[in-house]
Amino acid sequence: MNSPTTDVGVEPPPACRNMEDTGLSKVMMRDILLKTMFRSNADTVGQLERALCLPTRVTQELIDNARDAGLLEAMGTLHATSGNEMAYRLSDQGKARALDALAQSEYYGAMPVPMHVYAKQVKRQSIRNIQITRKQLTEAMGHLILPPELLDHLGPAVGSGRSILMYGPPGNGKSSISNGIRDALGEKIYVPRAIEYSGQVITVYDPIVHSAAEDQVDDPLSLRRTSNAFDRRYVKCDRPTVITGGELSLDMLDLVYNKTARTYTAPLQLKSTGGVFIVDDLGRQAEPPQALINRWIVPLEEGKDILALQSGEKFEVPFDTLVIFSTNFHPNEIFDKAALRRIFFKIKIDGPSQENFLKIFALVAKKKGMKLDEAALVHLLKRKYPTIDNVYANYQPVFLIDQMIAICDFEGIPYKMSPELIDRAWANMFVKDETIIH
Numbered sequence: 001m002n003s004p005t006t007d008v009g010v011e012p013p014p015a016c017r018n019m020e021d022t023g024l025s026k027v028m029m030r031d032i033l034l035k036t037m038f039r040s041n042a043d044t045v046g047q048l049e050r051a052l053c054l055p056t057r058v059t060q061e062l063i064d065n066a067r068d069a070g071l072l073e074a075m076g077t078l079h080a081t082s083g084n085e086m087a088y089r090l091s092d093q094g095k096a097r098a099l100d101a102l103a104q105s106e107y108y109g110a111m112p113v114p115m116h117v118y119a120k121q122v123k124r125q126s127i128r129n130i131q132i133t134r135k136q137l138t139e140a141m142g143h144l145i146l147p148p149e150l151l152d153h154l155g156p157a158v159g160s161g162r163s164i165l166m167y168g169p170p171g172n173g174k175s176s177i178s179n180g181i182r183d184a185l186g187e188k189i190y191v192p193r194a195i196e197y198s199g200q201v202i203t204v205y206d207p208i209v210h211s212a213a214e215d216q217v218d219d220p221l222s223l224r225r226t227s228n229a230f231d232r233r234y235v236k237c238d239r240p241t242v243i244t245g246g247e248l249s250l251d252m253l254d255l256v257y258n259k260t261a262r263t264y265t266a267p268l269q270l271k272s273t274g275g276v277f278i279v280d281d282l283g284r285q286a287e288p289p290q291a292l293i294n295r296w297i298v299p300l301e302e303g304k305d306i307l308a309l310q311s312g313e314k315f316e317v318p319f320d321t322l323v324i325f326s327t328n329f330h331p332n333e334i335f336d337k338a339a340l341r342r343i344f345f346k347i348k349i350d351g352p353s354q355e356n357f358l359k360i361f362a363l364v365a366k367k368k369g370m371k372l373d374e375a376a377l378v379h380l381l382k383r384k385y386p387t388i389d390n391v392y393a394n395y396q397p398v399f400l401i402d403q404m405i406a407i408c409d410f411e412g413i414p415y416k417m418s419p420e421l422i423d424r425a426w427a428n429m430f431v432k433d434e435t436i437i438h
Contacts, residue, residue: 116354128161140184163342171395190234240275360369373417
């Protein structure tokens with residue numbers, strides 16, 4: 001049964017009690033420890049547990065393991081900032097091993113989460129476990145004036161965690177609705193800093209995509225820390241949102257390999273796991289829309305994606321993302337019937353009615369400090385809109401009022417509406433249909 005969107009509904013990844021709980025090999029953990037000490041100034045248990053994102057007990061176990069192998073040496077409590085903690089340094093053998101490990105991969109710092117362990121956490125916090133109520137969605141869309149029947153369609157679509165295609169004429173808020181859906185997902189989830197597959201490290205956490213919860217950010221100088229409340233290899237974040245537009249290409253959905261560091265960066269859809277992936281302006285990309293949809297067929301239907309390492313080895317990763325496609329084209333123009341079948345919800349976003357247009361116009365005018373004028377509104381509705389068959393769009397109130405404000409600023413007059421200013425603003429909203437003689 002679905003649970004409401006609250007933090008209580010997401011089970012955190014349990015903290016590791018020993019090295020075995022991490023799911024990583026002792027050799028990999030040891031090498032990351034040595035590389036971290038080689039590349040940073042961390043040399044005490046406290047500094048290393050923060051760098052490696054491990055509990056104190058596990059960090060000490062890892063250090064003892066490396067000492068027993070002759071890779072680390074105890075230095076004693078040599079500096080005041082150590083807080084009387086024992087300091088350690090790499091032995092000559094440890095330095096040699098660190099350099100050898102760095103030649104294989106430059107990755108150091110936070111211990112990665114094995115793929116199979118990460119897959120379990122994805123299930124615990126699945127986007128399909130959320131339940132969006134009408135109230136939550138309405139509040140998230142509070143800045144938009146939408147017809148009730150549109151929310152009737154959007155609510156079940158969002159709550160399903162399945163794919164959504166929003167289509168309709170440009171300028172009617174498809175992008176704003178997508179952002180509103182994102183805001184309705186008020187839950188926090190746990191995003192791994194990095195994941196491990198077949199000895200390879202793939203970095204996932206991205207501060208641009210993932211908004212870390214402030215109450216979980218560790219202060220190294222704080223005496224009271226909550227670092228052991230959950231597995232600190234994860235970062236507690238808002239459900240992520242990735243927004244792409246015309247720049248989206250198929251290769252952006254593949255692993256990114258850094259030849260210098262010999263590490264991988266997760267593709268966009270993996271970073272958006274547990275959240276929302278918005279493909280805006282579908283049909284404006286260099287890749288045909290059909291090709292993009294074909295790339296998503298297996299993930300959308302089976303809940304898993306297929307990625308490939310540099311070696312050519314392919315492997316499965318969880319695909320748990322609410323995918324929202326937004327296009328100004330009619331779906332029949334850009335997709336075949338098989339592709340449309342695989343998109344679970346198809347929702348048309350039309351322009352507003354005259355009544356809703358006036359509501360939007362009044363709200364925008366109030367927000368921007370411009371008083372409504374009856375003569376100007378009558379002129380707009382009776383003279384201007386009939387010239388375009390009374391087709392209203394959500395972007396037009398903002399455009400017209402901003403135009404009138406710019407004219408008032410230029411003329412040095414107070415903000416006001418008038419039929420004359422409506423005419424001047426209207427002239428800038430459309431391109432004249434005329435032949436250009438070269």
